[in-house]
Amino acid sequence: MTTELAKEKTKAKQRYLKRKKERRKHRPKTTQDDSAVVEDTLGSTTKKDIEVTLDITYSTGRSSPDRSVDGLQQYASGGEERPKKRPRLVPSQEVEVMMDSAEVLPAAKNMIIASSTETALPVALPSFPLPAVPDAPSKSVLALQGLDQALVEADIVHPTTSVSVPQSENDDGGTKLCARTRRRLNDLGITELFAVQTTLLPFLLPQEAPYRALYTPYNPPRDACISAPTGSGKTLAYVLPIIEILSQRLVTRLRALVVLPTRDLVVQVRETFEALGKGHGLKIGTATGQHSFAHEQSQLVFDKSTDLHSGSSKVDILICTPGRLIDHLNGTPNFSLQHLRFLVIDEADRLLAQSFQDWLAQVLSATRPSLLTGCTEGTPANSLPFHDAISPAFMGGLTSTDIPTFFTETPRSSCQKLLFSATLTRDPGKIAALNLRNPKYFIVQGTKDGVSDSHVLDVVMEKFTMPETLTEHMLVCEASQKPLIFFHLVYNHQVKNALVFTKSAESTTRLVRLFDFFQKAWSTKTMAGLSQPIVIRAYSSDLPANERKNILERFKAQEIQVLVCSDLISRGIDISHVNHVVSYDVPVDMRKYVHRVGRTARAGRDGDAWTLVEEQEARYFKSMLKEADHLGKVKRVRVSEKDVELLLAHYETALGELKEVYTRQG
Ligand SMILES: Nc1ncnc2c1ncn2[C@@H]1O[C@H](COP(=O)(O)OP(=O)(O)OP(=O)(O)O)[C@@H](O)[C@H]1O
Numbered sequence: 302m303t304t305e306l307a308k309e310k311t312k313a314k315q316r317y318l319k320r321k322k323e324r325r326k327h328r329p330k331t332t333q334d335d336s337a338v339v340e341d342t343l344g345s346t347t348k349k350d351i352e353v354t355l356d357i358t359y360s361t362g363r364s365s366p367d368r369s370v371d372g373l374q375q376y377a378s379g380g381e382e383r384p385k386k387r388p389r390l391v392p393s394q395e396v397e398v399m400m401d402s403a404e405v406l407p408a409a410k411n412m413i414i415a416s417s418t419e420t421a422l423p424v425a426l427p428s429f430p431l432p433a434v435p436d437a438p439s440k441s442v443l444a445l446q447g448l449d450q451a452l453v454e455a456d457i458v459h460p461t462t463s464v465s466v467p468q469s470e471n472d473d474g475g476t477k478l479c480a481r482t483r484r485r486l487n488d489l490g491i492t493e494l495f496a497v498q499t500t501l502l503p504f505l506l507p508q509e510a511p512y513r514a515l516y517t518p519y520n521p522p523r524d525a526c527i528s529a530p531t532g533s534g535k536t537l538a539y540v541l542p543i544i545e546i547l548s549q550r551l552v553t554r555l556r557a558l559v560v561l562p563t564r565d566l567v568v569q570v571r572e573t574f575e576a577l578g579k580g581h582g583l584k585i586g587t588a589t590g591q592h593s594f595a596h597e598q599s600q601l602v603f604d605k606s607t608d609l610h611s612g613s614s615k616v617d618i619l620i621c622t623p624g625r626l627i628d629h630l631n632g633t634p635n636f637s638l639q640h641l642r643f644l645v646i647d648e649a650d651r652l653l654a655q656s657f658q659d660w661l662a663q664v665l666s667a668t669r670p671s672l673l674t675g676c677t678e679g680t681p682a683n684s685l686p687f688h689d690a691i692s693p694a695f696m697g698g699l700t701s702t703d704i705p706t707f708f709t710e711t712p713r714s715s716c717q718k719l720l721f722s723a724t725l726t727r728d729p730g731k732i733a734a735l736n737l738r739n740p741k742y743f744i745v746q747g748t749k750d751g752v753s754d755s756h757v758l759d760v761v762m763e764k765f766t767m768p769e770t771l772t773e774h775m776l777v778c779e780a781s782q783k784p785l786i787f788f789h790l791v792y793n794h795q796v797k798n799a800l801v802f803t804k805s806a807e808s809t810t811r812l813v814r815l816f817d818f819f820q821k822a823w824s825t826k827t828m829a830g831l832s833q834p835i836v837i838r839a840y841s842s843d844l845p846a847n848e849r850k851n852i853l854e855r856f857k858a859q860e861i862q863v864l865v866c867s868d869l870i871s872r873g874i875d876i877s878h879v880n881h882v883v884s885y886d887v888p889v890d891m892r893k894y895v896h897r898v899g900r901t902a903r904a905g906r907d908g909d910a911w912t913l914v915e916e917q918e919a920r921y922f923k924s925m926l927k928e929a930d931h932l933g934k935v936k937r938v939r940v941s942e943k944d945v946e947l948l949l950a951h952y953e954t955a956l957g958e959l960k961e962v963y964t965r966q967g
Contacts, residue, residue, distance in 0.1 A: 448761060449729045451526075455742035460530065460769060462496040475499075477506035482545060485577060495534040495904075496745045497527060498541065504741065505542035505717075513546055515556065515642055518694040518712030524737040525717075526649075528725035529745035530766045531899020532875070535721045536573050539645050544574070546642060547617050548581040554640040555601075555614040560623055560664075562651050564589040564846070565853065566873045567620050570647070574618060586616035588625040591846060597625070598633045605634045611691045612637025623652060623660040630667055638667040639692040641716040646735075648872050649720040650892070653731050661734060668716045670695045723899060724765050724892045764930050765895050771902035773910045773935040775922070780915045784815050785952050787885060789945050790911055791835060791863065796881045800900050801865040804886035806841035809865045812885060813839040814962065816863075818955035819948075840866040872896045875903060884912040887922050891929045911938075 466486050467474040476483065476494060486492075494502070504525065506513065529535050543557045550556065561567050567589050574585050588597050598605065603613045613635040621629075629636045644664070646652050653661070670692075694712045718737060725744075726732065732740075746759060746766035759766075767773075778786050790796040803809045816837050824834065838861045840852050856864045857876055865885070871893060879901045888894040894912075901908025912935070914922050926932040945952075 448727075449732065451737075451740045452727060452729075452742050452761075455744050456500060458496050458500045458529075458743060458745045460496050460533065460745055460747055460766065462499050463493045464499045465493045466491065475503070477502050477508070478541060478545060479548075481580060482541065482577070485579060489576060491537075495537075497529040497533050497535055497743070498538045500743050500745075501525070501527060501538045502542060504743075505539075505719075506545055513549070515546070515550055515640075515715070516692065516694070517715045521713045521715050521738060522717040524719070524735075524740045525743065526720045526725060526732070526737070526740055527743045527745075528722060528765075529743075530768050531723045531896065532768055532903025533723075533745055534904065535647070535723075536570060536875075537577070539643070539647075539719055539721065540570075540573050540577050543618065543643050543645075544578045544581055544583065547583055548578075550583075550617065553584055553614060553617055555612070555616060555619055555636075555638065556640050557618040557643040557645070558626075558638065558641055558664075559618070559620045559643075559645040559647060560626060560652060561620065562622065562648050562655070562872065563869070564591055564622060565849075565870060566647070567622060568850075569873070569875060570620050574620070578618075583617045584615060585618045585620070588619060588621035588629055590622065590625045590628075594628065594632070597629070598636075601629060602633060602635045607635075609635045610695075612639060614640075623655060623664075624657055627657070627660050627663055630663060638664065638716075639670075639695045641668050641714070643719065644668065644716050645719045645721070647721045649722045650724055650726045650731075651722070651872060653726065653734065665736060668714050670712070670714060724763070724895050727761060727763055759930075763891075765891070767895065767931070767934070768899065768902040768908070770905060770907045771898060771910060772908070773898065773912075774938045775912045775914050775935050776938050776940060777914045777916060777919045778940065780917075783885065783913050783915065784812065784819075784956075785945055785948060786913055786940055787812070787883065788816070788819055788948050788952060789940060790881075790883060792948065793944065794911075796883060796909075796911065797835065797862045798859065798878050799863050799881035799883055800870070800876075800879055800897075801863060801883040801885050802871060802888070802897050803865060803867060806839075806843045806867055808886065809839045809841045809867055810843070811959070813837055813865050815955055815959050816865075818958040819951055822951040822954040822958075835863060836861045837863040837865060840864050840870065842867065842869055868893060868897070871900070874900060876900070877903065877906070879903075880908055882908070882910045884910070887912060887914055887918050891925055891931075894925070 464475050466476055466478070466483050468483065468487060470480045473479075473483065476499075478486075527535060527538065529538075539559075547556055559570060561570060567587050571585060571587055574583075578585065586600055588601065590597075592600075601615055601619070603615055614637070619626075630638070692715075694714045718735060720732075720735070747769075776786055776790075787801070791799075801812070803812060820834050838852050838856070840849060840856075844852070852861065852864070853870075855861045859878060868888075873896075882898050882901045884894070884897055888897055898910035901910065912922070923932060926935055
């Protein structure tokens with residue numbers, strides 16, 4: 302049995318060797334690119350042949366050089382470093398593992414035919430066009446995305462725009478002002494209107510009568526937001542139209558409300574109203590908290606004892622701070638905003654940032670008819686005293702047939718909201734709180750030469766315009782040298798009639814003291830070049846209101862030459878003789894910088910702004926200016942040791958004295 306088995310094995314082996322020999326005889330010469338040869342030889346293909354053939358097929362089509370015959374030969378010959386990782390089995394090897402020659406041949410043949418057909422196809426597939434990359438939108442298009450349409454459609458007015466104020470009775474010269482107002486302007490030495498006034502007057506004073514009316518409940522006027530540089534005449538731009546429209550009134554009612562952030566500004570705006578409104582018979586009131594509440598109440602309303610639905614007012618125009626306004630809204634009987642024709646919010650960005658008692662929401666709701674207290678449904682009209690005096694817009698809340706409501710259309714408040722600032726916010730979120738009615742934007746600013754869409758960008762990026770007559774400087778120095786540099790400005794650069802801004806009331810007081818000691822030290826030694834000592838005073842929140850008022854008046858009268866203050870008066874204050882503004886401490890942001898430097902170079906006059914920058918602040922300050930596209934406008938002034946040589950000895954004496962005072966105070 303075993304012998305037979307052994308014989309069988311031997312025979313099989315011989316058969317195998319014979320077949321192998323024959324195969325070798327017929328083996329095709331392997332070429333790398335001819336798939337036809339591959340097909341011809343299939344009749345006698347063995348698994349090894351399949352391996353070679355598949356390798357050839359893949360190498361012509363898809364495989365990496367490593368997998369091709371060439372690649373393998375290269376590794377073998379040491380021509381190329383063998384890969385560290387064992388290469389994955391190539392298809393031919395997989396076939397070899399799986400197949401026994403007799404059974405796999407047809408399947409292998411199919412695969413090879415498929416592979417060879419693939420290689421016969423054009424090597425490159427038809428190429429599809431790549432998705433086209435659209436042109437990048439311009440900066441201005443990007444900046445405008447998501448913006449309020451009213452802001453995009455803003456009227457951009459060049460700062461040099463102006464119109465003269467004619468004296469003739471019949472020709473208003475496009476100013477829309479009556480002859481009396483024009484005469485008054487001329488009396489005050491105003492012969493032409495500035496850009497913001499030229500633009501705003503025709504908007505607020507249209508020729509058509511209905512739009513000049515005191516009540517326009519069925520066609521209420523559009524609101525307006527105005528951004529114009531410091532000192533460009535924004536106050537007059539709202540004072541003039543208010544006087545023009547209100548001067549036609551027969552009965553005194555509170556028809557114009559001007560809200561300002563500080564008492565000093567209230568006083569200043571009142572003076573402008575009084576100067577322009579002379580002869581029109583309009584009554585002007587203020588509410589700032591400077592006087593007692595009872596006194597203010599007596600100045601504002603006639604009658605506090607009877608509840609009058611129409612309110613009662615002794616003034617046509619009220620100028621106030623937001624805090625005191627809310628006090629009167631909540632605590633003064635018959636103080637009503639129902640007749641308001643104008644609501645002016647000056648220094649709007651500052652006031653909008655102020656959330657004191659949610660003052661804005663309270664004021665706005667007091668101007669809306671829904672607030673007619675006591676006029677609930679079913680209230681008999683004849684029980685309402687003086688109901689004929691109720692504002693037309695507010696009569697909608699009454700159901701009585703005695704009161705004519707001639708249209709079914711809901712009457713709306715005739716109050717026109719006007720927002721002003723040199724740094725008006727472009728933030729739609731903040732503006733939305735005002736619930737503006739179809740607002741119109743006016744922006745006074747120059748455009749950069751050759752950049753047609755620069756104004757759009759500047760508006761959106763809040764790049765504020767400075768007065769063209771302003772010259773700006775910065776002096777970088779060590780913190781300990783700042784007082785000395787300041788004295789150098791005063792004595793060597795004639796920085797007088799100057800407002801000096803510090804970061805706090807404490808720093809204000811210290812600088813004034815040091816300056817006084819310095820002058821004393823100097824006068825006791827040599828008074829070279831100093832005929833009269835310079836009068837310097839501090840103006841800060843530490844002082845009582847009366848003293849502050851007194852100091853400001855003395856500064857206006859030029860009895861004080863240098864006024865050192867905190868940012869308390871950095872906004873709005875208009876003092877024509879201020880030739881210099883010194884930022885003794887760097888302003889914290891661009892808005893503050895704009896308002897500080899804007900205290901000079903007003904109404905077309907020249908002015909200089911100086912910023913003392915401590916070395917460690919220089920980077921921040923410059924990047925702030927750069928972001929506002931303003932760095933190029935601020936010249937760097939260098940101060941050498943020689944420049945301050947004469948001042949040094951007195952400065953050191955003054956420092957010693959100041960130190961002594963503070964040590965004594967403990
Ligand atoms: N048309 C004009 N002609 C001459 N002077 C004018 C004219 N209009 C305004 N002024 C004067 O210009 C100065 C600055 O005006 P105003 O205080 O209204 O500026 P502003 O734009 O409100 O500045 P700020 O943003 O700093 O409050 C005032 O002294 C004012 O009397």
